[in-house]
Amino acid sequence: MNDEDHTIEKLTQIARELRILALKAITEAKSGHPGGSLSAADIVTTLFFHQMSHDPQNPHCPDRDRFVLSKGHGCPILYAALAKAGYFPESELLTTLRKVNSRIQGHPDHVRFPFMETSSGSLGQGLSIAQGMALAAQIDKKKYKIYCLLGDGEIQEGQIWETAMSAPKYHLDNLIAIIDANKGQIDGYTKDVMNLSPLKQKWEAFNWEVQEINGHNFSEILNAFNNTQKEQKKPHLIIANTIKGKGVSFMENNIEWHGTAPTPEQRDKAIQELTSEKYS
Amino acid sequence: MTEYVNINPKVQKASRASFGEALVSIGEKYPEVVVLDADLSVSTKSAGFSKKFPERFFQMGIAESNMIGTAAGLALSGKTPFLCSFGCFVVGRFETIRISIAYNQVNARIIGTHAGLGIGEDGYTQMALEDIALMRSLPGMGVLQPADAIETAKMIEYLAGHHKGPVYVRLTRQNLVTLFNQDYEFQYGKGVMLKEGKHIAILATGGTVYNSYLACEKLDKDGLSTSLINIHTLKPIDEDLILKLARSHKRIVTVEDHNIIGGLGSAVSEVLAEEGASIPLLRLGVQDIYGESGTAEDLYEKYGLSPQKIYESICTDHLQLT
Structure with missing residues (x-):
């Protein structure tokens, strides 16, 4: 095994654990968004357990890389990553998500839970916020990067395209946006609700450095992030083609799992699949 | 002063x-x-x-x-x-x-x-x-x-x-x-007393403060002694000052270049109502209608925010109440 194989093996295992943790938390909460949490799991895993410079022992270190979850409803997978990384106890995630007095809200809350770099959930705002962080790094001549995860449905918001215009103006090559292109949104498939294609050409036309990858292939994810580390005087966009509900057969590509919690029986069936040999 | x-x-x-x-x-x-x-x-x-x-x-x-x-x-x-x-x-x-x-x-x-x-x-x-x-x-x-x-x-x-x-x-x-003058100190959340009188307390904000001051001069001449307070902080509103004015005056008037709904008039009325202060309140401002084109002076005249219109509204209000 070479180094990349080792990394991929490690990330595959962590992503599996994060998926299970997120599904357990959503089941306990009796509400939440499994579809978009599972589609983002491999990207989030790669960021927190390989790509990003961050330290749970020094969580507010000024030089840390930032992760902005613009698609705020995907927060169960982010909470799972933070718990797994040691920012807060897994038991807290499994018992308090979405419950009254909890710091882990149904959508990210920066004030209650400052490990969230920003509050989000009202779609379309996170990329602007990430841009502001990138500008601050530029002013302060800091090297940290800002990773911003968007939903593909989310980019129907007009504010996204305002930032699509402004980030290239400021040559923000420290800004790395990732679209979790899982092709689904609440009312159906994105192609039917509001067609986004040609997605790559749109962002290229706005002068972003665009890559398109399979968002469940760690080799491609690692390579794509690696390509973003060079100074190119352009902001980066990774279109990660993903599967909504990835890893659980009965959730995959099924819009009904956008915002529905599994029953305990469905959770157990999902965990069984995720821990089986077939999961990859 | x-x-x-x-x-x-x-x-x-x-x-x-x-x-x-x-x-x-x-x-x-x-x-x-x-x-x-x-x-x-x-x-x-x-x-x-x-x-x-x-x-x-x-x-x-x-x-x-x-x-x-x-x-x-x-x-x-x-x-x-x-x-x-x-x-x-x-x-x-x-x-x-x-x-x-x-x-x-x-x-x-x-x-x-x-x-x-x-x-x-x-x-x-x-x-x-x-x-x-x-x-x-x-x-x-x-x-x-x-x-x-x-x-x-x-x-x-x-x-x-x-x-x-x-x-x-x-x-x-x-x-x-x-x-x-340069001795002025800005204090967040505090109303600023511009002149003190006895009968009517006028609370104004922004571009309406000076017009309210001119209206006060006319009211004073008529024998209606007025206080004028500049409210630069609309939130958090200076509750203590408003309640103090409610105790020491017979009328309160708010003046603002904004819809009377949700602005200074609303903020003051909330404070008064919650305290059970039984003092009449006159809210001058844009009376829940849209604005239009015109010179600022003409619009202030039409919508009741010129010195003369502020004066007249307060006089009319005073007559109705006495």
């Missing part, structure tokens, strides 16, 4: 102009101050800062939501952003302010210029008449409106270096008469 008051109609300046000058001076003193504008820097007067500190000025184009979110990101990274546009355009992106700035509780200073009827000829579409109401409804959002150049400068200095949390500042296109 109190020692910090020095009303001088010969010296006039728009609060946006005072803001632009203040911004340049705080830029020197506070390196964390950054400024964003949405293609109105010549009008909002943030252009002076852009020339002096180009590396800390961000021209965001005609895209206010992106400006708001970007400012939030800068604030989350330790900067103190002043983000500027016409009041109606920036507050119109309410949902972005609500989440990116207010819910995050960041140190952003939202500057809304050309407030109210005072914008004049451009007409209703450019006229912020609901901005105070919207910004007051956001938890933790301070809402400020200075009444002259000196108050503006001191307010901006305070916001650059001393205030925690998000704030909306409402500024005028039109010139404002100087009300204060």
